[in-house]
Amino acid sequence: MKILIKNGHIIDPANNVDEVRDILVENGKIIKVAKMIKEAAEKTIDASAKLVLPGIVDMHVHLREPGREDKETILTGTKAAAKGGVTSVLAMPNTEPAIDSPEAISLLKAAIAKTNLANVFICAAITKGRMGKELTNILKLKKQGAIAISDDGASVDNRALFLKALKIAKEKKVLVISHCEDKSLSGSGVINLGIMSTRLGLRGISKESEYKRVERDIQLADKVGARLHIAHVSCKESVEIIAKAKKRGLNISAETAPHYFCFIDEDIFGFNTNLKVNPPLRSKDDSLAIKQGLKSGVIDVIASDHAPHTQNEKDIEFDRAEFGAIGLETELSASISQLLEAGLLDWKELVRKLSLNPARILGLDKGTLGVGRDADIVIISADKEWVIKKESIASKSTNSPFIGKKLKGLVEHTICNGEVVYKHE
Amino acid sequence: MVWTRKDLLGLEHLSKEEIKFILSTAESFKEVSKREIKKVPALRGKTVVNLFYEPSTRTRVSFEVAAKRLSADVINISAESSSIKKGEALIDTGKNIQALKADIIILRHNCSGAAVLLAQNVDLSVVNAGDGWHEHPTQALLDIFTLHEKFGRIEGLNISIVGDISHSRVARSNIWGLTKLGAKVTICAPQILIPPAIEEMGVSLTSDLDDALKNADAVNVLRMQFERDEQKAFPSQIEYFKNFGITQDRLKKAKKNILVMHPGPLNRGIEISSEVADGNHSVILEQVTNGIAVRMAVLFLVAQGREKK
Numbered sequence: 001m002k003i004l005i006k007n008g009h010i011i012d013p014a015n016n017v018d019e020v021r022d023i024l025v026e027n028g029k030i031i032k033v034a035k036m037i038k039e040a041a042e043k044t045i046d047a048s049a050k051l052v053l054p055g056i057v058d059m060h061v062h063l064r065e066p067g068r069e070d071k072e073t074i075l076t077g078t079k080a081a082a083k084g085g086v087t088s089v090l091a092m093p094n095t096e097p098a099i100d101s102p103e104a105i106s107l108l109k110a111a112i113a114k115t116n117l118a119n120v121f122i123c124a125a126i127t128k129g130r131m132g133k134e135l136t137n138i139l140k141l142k143k144q145g146a147i148a149i150s151d152d153g154a155s156v157d158n159r160a161l162f163l164k165a166l167k168i169a170k171e172k173k174v175l176v177i178s179h180c181e182d183k184s185l186s187g188s189g190v191i192n193l194g195i196m197s198t199r200l201g202l203r204g205i206s207k208e209s210e211y212k213r214v215e216r217d218i219q220l221a222d223k224v225g226a227r228l229h230i231a232h233v234s235c236k237e238s239v240e241i242i243a244k245a246k247k248r249g250l251n252i253s254a255e256t257a258p259h260y261f262c263f264i265d266e267d268i269f270g271f272n273t274n275l276k277v278n279p280p281l282r283s284k285d286d287s288l289a290i291k292q293g294l295k296s297g298v299i300d301v302i303a304s305d306h307a308p309h310t311q312n313e314k315d316i317e318f319d320r321a322e323f324g325a326i327g328l329e330t331e332l333s334a335s336i337s338q339l340l341e342a343g344l345l346d347w348k349e350l351v352r353k354l355s356l357n358p359a360r361i362l363g364l365d366k367g368t369l370g371v372g373r374d375a376d377i378v379i380i381s382a383d384k385e386w387v388i389k390k391e392s393i394a395s396k397s398t399n400s401p402f403i404g405k406k407l408k409g410l411v412e413h414t415i416c417n418g419e420v421v422y423k424h425e
Numbered sequence: 426m427v428w429t430r431k432d433l434l435g436l437e438h439l440s441k442e443e444i445k446f447i448l449s450t451a452e453s454f455k456e457v458s459k460r461e462i463k464k465v466p467a468l469r470g471k472t473v474v475n476l477f478y479e480p481s482t483r484t485r486v487s488f489e490v491a492a493k494r495l496s497a498d499v500i501n502i503s504a505e506s507s508s509i510k511k512g513e514a515l516i517d518t519g520k521n522i523q524a525l526k527a528d529i530i531i532l533r534h535n536c537s538g539a540a541v542l543l544a545q546n547v548d549l550s551v552v553n554a555g556d557g558w559h560e561h562p563t564q565a566l567l568d569i570f571t572l573h574e575k576f577g578r579i580e581g582l583n584i585s586i587v588g589d590i591s592h593s594r595v596a597r598s599n600i601w602g603l604t605k606l607g608a609k610v611t612i613c614a615p616q617i618l619i620p621p622a623i624e625e626m627g628v629s630l631t632s633d634l635d636d637a638l639k640n641a642d643a644v645n646v647l648r649m650q651f652e653r654d655e656q657k658a659f660p661s662q663i664e665y666f667k668n669f670g671i672t673q674d675r676l677k678k679a680k681k682n683i684l685v686m687h688p689g690p691l692n693r694g695i696e697i698s699s700e701v702a703d704g705n706h707s708v709i710l711e712q713v714t715n716g717i718a719v720r721m722a723v724l725f726l727v728a729q730g731r732e733k734k
Contacts, residue, residue, distance in 0.1 A: 194622050195625045198622055201556075201559035202537050202558075204620075204621065270541060271537075312514070315514070316542070
């Protein structure tokens with residue numbers, strides 16, 4: 001099937017395009033990008049006054065399948081992705097059971113094959129059962145289809161073990177993604193350690209618990225010359241440590257999630273458990289450092305860390321509620337509202353953070369609108385505002401910190417592999 | 426002023442006027458307990474539920490007495506003997522109590538924020554009787570009421586709070602209430618029991634007890650909660666008593682008529698000596714008496730506030 005996207009303003013930093021063009025899509029690929037394409041197509045989308053961007057590549061998503069289908073499934077998760085303009089996701093391995101064997105990957109692949117709403121890529125575990133004791137067979141996991149490894153949700157505490165993982169990952173060319181948290185420091189904390197933990201009488205999570213581990217993991221990566229991706233950076237010190245490492249020429253990349261630049265710990269004054277995330281929302285100062293880190297390029301990627309939890313796990317005492325917030329449906333609008341509107345990033349830079357950079361880090365041929373590339377495209381009304389309503393959330397879970405908030409930038413169409421997978425009604 | 430809140434969840438979000446209004450309402454209720462027939466019909470026909478997830482005697486009994494003196498019907502539910510033990514969620518418990526057409530829930534809970542959560546999810550009034558380390562507003566109100574009774578004012582008083590500040594909801598509520606009313610609050614505790622950035626709540630800090638007592642008009646002595654000391658930060662109770670225990674010797678260096686307060690229950694010989702607890706500086710039992718009047722005022726006002734909603 002041919003789809004012709006007419007008169008859209010295309011933002012494609014990979015090809016340095018920032019102007020009105022038509023795009024012709026056929027058999028899942030972009031076959032032509034030009035002014036005034038006249039060819040006939042089965043479907044024409046009028047994108048006048050709209051922006052046309054490469055589909056978002058979200059490299060940090062919890063789809064919960066297998067094991068916690070009450071929170072999310074691959075189908076509901078990719079539905080949420082399509083609604084948010086996300087055409088590729090990296091599924092994290094902290095499922096039940098964890099994705100730590102070739103068998104687990106084949107089962108997961110079979111489930112993924114049933115959805116065409118988004119491309120789902122697999123991140124496998126670094127250690128068996130994500131227990132931090134014994135390495136998985138990284139080469140076999142890669143051969144079976146994993147494109148990255150992470151024990152996300154936990155850090156590999158054992159230095160020697162993590163070093164070994166980095167070594168093997170380097171050899172086998174697999175990306176290591178590090179969840180940086182020293183559990184002996186974060187303990188049973190539930191909120192950033194500081195004035196807010198004091199005011200609310202909640203156990204605090206120090207910033208040291210994050211940045212000391214960022215420091216350690218970078219040191220270890222440096223030791224063996226491995227690539228390393230730091231997940232969900234939340235604090236100023238982590239940004240500074242990553243900046244230094246990059247300056248020294250180390251092959252480090254880093255991501256943050258929209259909640260770290262849209263909210264701060266002070267927003268938890270009413271004990272809203274949808275703001276309970278890990279790492280926790282930090283101070284205003286940290287949030288500013290995250291924004292500056294995005295602007296300066298220290299932070300390469302915006303990823304949602306989409307972490308669905310059921311209402312039963314969130315509508316309870318703050319101490320007992322699960323960590324995590326959903327984010328697939330709001331990450332683009334949140335980034336537009338907080339970063340673009342504030343002049344911190346321009347459109348090209350925003351597309352780099354959301355699409356091009358994560359695609360490159362993951363080694364995917366995505367994140368661009370070049371001729372011959374996969375037709376993963378999102379068409380948005382950049383100036384349209386919308387209010388996030390619980391009832392209209394596509395994810396199976398509704399634990400969004402943005403409920404009731406107004407965001408700018410509305411996804412009109414999402415096209416994944418040449419098919420329209422979402423259309424705003 | 427007119428009271429419009431259906432709940433009392435803490436003092437942090439109350440205005441100075443609201444706190445003063447509770448105190449003046451309490452003043453008028455204090456007289457009731459001095460009557461031969463200690464009862465007024467203010468809450469006749471209302472049902473008050475004491476919902477306690479933590480063991481408590483003094484607070485529960487105080488609320489129960491207060492509610493009964495207002496002629497309310499009182500029901501006590503404790504976590505030990507209810508479906509809470511079977512895993513019922515707090516919101517569900519609250520909704521069930523609502524379905525019984527009760528009017529006020531008095532909640533004691535081990536998790537900070539529990540009273541806020543409950544109040545957001547039920548239409549009836551919620552009074553926080555202590556949530557985790559967060560707030561214990563009626564305790565602070567009765568402390569402030571007692572101070573006001575003794576000094577005739579709060580503004581300009583120097584109040585020291587001594588003890589485990591980190592784990593103390595009493596400390597937090599006192600800090601909010603006292604600073605809003607213009608008192609100068611000094612916190613005195615071992616470094617490890619002072620939570621981070623507490624100065625931002627408008628208090629001064631010291632780890633030297635003599636320093637804390639020097640200019641104090643009153644000292645509020647917190648119970649050393651060894652059962653909550655997860656990190657075993659304190660090697661011994663004797664050491665604590667030596668450095669932070671309130672004794673007659675210590676008080677010799679303080680103002681002559683310094684008041685000694687304690688929210689109870691007392692750990693004699695740990696945070697306070699028996700001599701001081703039973704001595705003439707102590708207003709500990711007056712606090713208990715005042716607690717009735719303050720809680721009567723709170724129950725009366727939230728019931729009114731709910732009707733206004």
